[in-house]
Amino acid sequence: MAPKISRRTVLATGLAGLASPALAVETVRHNVSSFKRVDWRDHFEDLGGGLIIADTASRALHFWNADESIYRIFPTSVPLSEDLTRLGYTKVVRKKEGPTWTPTPSMRERDPSLPPMIPAGPENPLGTHALYLSWQYYRIHGTHDTRKIGRRSSDGCIGLYNEMIAELYGMVAVGTRVRLI
Known part of the structure; x- marks a missing residue:
């Protein structure tokens, strides 16, 4: 299981493309495939x-x-x-x-x-x-x-x-x- 990354960590480290709250949470979901567009x-x-x-x-x-x-x-x-x-x-x-x-x-x-x-x-x-x-x-x-x-x-x-x-x-x-x- 991948470690959870908090929104604060994502924003603080400036990971490209993850500044949106929706995207930050998306990256920590266990079932990422459920987010298919x-x-x-x-x-x-x-x-x-x-x-x-x-x-x-x-x-x-x-x-x-x-x-x-x-x-x-x-x-x-x-x-x-x-x-x-x-x-x-x-x-x-x-x-x-x-x-x-x-x-x-x-x-x-x-x-x-x-x-x-x-x-x-x-x-x-x-x-x-x-x-x-x-x-x-x-x-x-x-x-x-x-x-x-x-x-x-x-x-x-x-x-x-x-x-x-x-x-x-x-x-x-x-x-x-x-x-x-």
Whole structure:
């Protein structure tokens, strides 16, 4: 197994091409082959204002801006089970920095002891930023629990490291089309 390299080490040593947080994490993933580039043309007819493809099998999120001058790939967490995974086309309908988290009815059914709401902060399961999708209860969001990235760990959402959702949040506009595959 290759040794893990922290983002700080990558940035401090100036390794060429690894300054982006997305690329720095990509280099330390155990399953680098899962980061194979996805071709957006297989899923959409045009780039429109930008696109997101979240690949639940490889646990990677792909983003292209409107003129394809920016392409980013981020490691993600994905739903705990295929029963919780919704695949298909949706779009970003709202963006929120410092989101609050409210358990869904199915979460509350499974665990009635859940709090009614968790405000923004380090205990919030949505992390620092959230992209709300047109599907009720589905989000692309950050997480403070970095052990979840690269694993099945959510109730349907796509989770990213907080620094990566902050980067994506800055590039994505409301109306960005999304496909979960």
